[in-house]
Amino acid sequence: MDTTSIKNLFKLKSSPAEPVQEELPETEINPDEESSEESRKRTYHESGYRDSSRTSGNHSTLSICLDAVYSRFQNEEKEMVEKQQKLKESYVNEQKNRETEIKAFTVSVETKEEQVKNKNKEIEIHQQDAEALKAEILDLPRNPEKYNVKATRGASAKFWIGAIILTFITLYLLTFYISTSYSAFFKVFDSKITLIQNVLDAKAWEKAWDDGLIEGAFVTLIPFVFLGLGYLIHMFWENKTRINYIKIGVLLAITFVFDIILAYQIEFRLYNFEKVFDSPPFDLKIAFSHVQFWAIIFAGFIVYIIWGLVFDFVMKEHREKDRIKNEQEIRQKKVEFLTEKANALKKEIEDINANIGSIKESVIKTRGRIEELQNIIDGVIIPTKDYKMYASEYVQGWITFIGERIAVSRTEKQIMIDSCIDTYNTNLDTVGANDNNQNLVYLSSL
Template sequence: MGLLKSIAQIKPSLKPEVKENTPSFEDQKVTYHEDGRSTSRLCQGRSENLQASLSAIYYKFENNCKKEEEEQVKLKQPYVTELKGKRTLMLTKGEELQREKEKLEEKETKVEKLRSDIVNVRRSPQDYGIPVERKSSSKFWIGTILLAFLSVYIFIFYISTSYSAFFRTFDPSTELFGGMFYPKALQEAYDAGALELGFIIFIPFVFFGLGYLIHVFMHKQSIANVFKVILLFITTFIFDALLAYLIDEKLYNLNKTFEDPEFSISVAFSSPSFWVIIFAGFVSYIIWGLVFDIVMKEHADKDKIENYVISLENEIKNLIQIISKQNNTIESLEEIIRAKKVRCSELEDIIDGFILPIRNYKALSSEYLQGWQECITSEIVLGPDQTKDYLNECIKVYNNHIAELDLNVDDYQNKVYTKTL
């Protein structure tokens, strides 16, 4: 009973009933020292009694810490300050997160609109300010097909007429159309040699080149270009007239009698075959040039649409890159906010719990141990070896007590008991 009374009477001066009479920390150390000495005297310094006494003074110290509200407020102030800072940071990051999400939504909406524009611009380019005709695509393909057939016709015509005009020897059975179109022109030119074959194969490209130049000059409006176009038409007409003259001359001389005059320009102008050959080539060449001009114009319109589509696709790529960066920013902000929420929850639990100043307790409890040991060495009659064993056993009990309470770490001042513990 004496032991229990002595334990219950430990540290009566620590009661915070009267704030003004609360002893200083040095006074508390003296009190613990004396209490340890007096309790040790009562139980003859036995270590098993020390273990019970240490548990009693710890719970006494813990209860006093819970009751000392002013001290708790002081100890919790760093956590309260941190909580305010974390909440302010969460608010700031939350506003930043909302702005980033709005920007992301705006960019995603813009990407969807651009993808819709890519589809719609091909259907109605006028709605996007592109000056093209509604049926430009159909005109382009129709013109391309006609151009292909006309190119084949002109290729055959000029190969045949060129070979007939410059290299072919006519026989009496040759008629007008047999003079213009000669199926064996390529074969006989090949048999005649590489020069003849190259000459008649590449002559049609002269006319294609003239047609292309006319297209170029017609789209660069100026007086000089008008004269150039007229000159090109005259050149083409003269060349066709020359071919027609040579072929008609050969046909005329083949069927000529002694009474007929010599073939001349006047005779050629009066010959229907002369004009048939000219117009079979020149008119088809003009038609080819007009169709080529239409195809190129429609192709230019298609290029306008395609260039507009390419610009939209490039804009989408840039937006997707921005969206990717914004997603990373949003994920980073969300991670920061999640971490701050966890920390805020921890701080709230700390503030709702209580803080135990463990260094203070270890200082006081060590004073209690010293008083206990002082009694053993000075007041209890024991042999030297027994005294040493008692002291060692008391130290062991104290160290176990500190370890069981998880207070054997010196890298922090306070031990926090949260609300959830």
């Protein structure tokens, strides 16, 4: 009941000049018809009336009396076991729910810690595998057969040795075919120089370009014809089939015939340059009888065969080298994959640990709330809404006495009543039973 209701409980009437002290009239009430709550309210009302009569309605005394009323109400609530149990029921249920949450949190933490443990084992396995692969990468060139790699040990050294030899043979063939092709088709022989100088001219390439673009391009590019034939022979040799053998034979025959043509052309031009009036016409019989003819053929064709063999060996060693390199690259990619997987697992572990930390914080907060609930359960719950109702009855009794028994002017009575109402509101604020909090409870620990 609010202060306006208290004010409207009675109307101020004229009262005698002299104060009269009287006991409260006894009221006959049928116990069977009156509820316990109504009886309690009536008791507080009568107490207010009686205490007011003893203090002449003094509002300062009312403040002390209301403190006593609150203590009395508190003690009465302590004795109401069933009511306390009912008021605490929601807190008990919340405590049980919180304890269930703790169990769920505990299980969740254990599960996540087990996940972290398993992921750490996975990381360790990945790291061990990566280290083993790194060791294989370093050992592969030395012991390829150990890892079932069909490659010859030391292929790298053989490759570089063969590559160096092949380079010099290639330079020789370039020099030889440039010089012989220039001598065979474009050179003007000079009687003042030796025979070998007429066949192998050190400045053949420069002279060919001086003679013209066609001559220069011809002598520059013709060696690559022979090198191309050698490359084709190598490619056909890789796939050992009958038709490829035939192709290889044809290419070797073409190369040999081309060398014969060069040697024949050089010998023909030299013969005509040196012949006398009665010399017979130049033919193959004469060419075959000259050592220089065969020297040109073998200086070209035999070296060309050697070049082909070295080229085939270098390519084979390159394949061996590439096979080892490919195996190393495969293992390196596996190392990178395992490293990325380990890093991903570490990131997952960080997230799980952060989640575990969050759960543990929730556990701490929940345990704190459980302790708060236990304190509430162990203490006494004071229903401030009920206290406000009974305190209102007490103040009504107090003010009733002022209105009926205090012999002062109407204005002075109103001032006394207003002071009592202010004291009442102050008491409600003090115990937390004002209008804003009237549905809350006040906890008093035992």
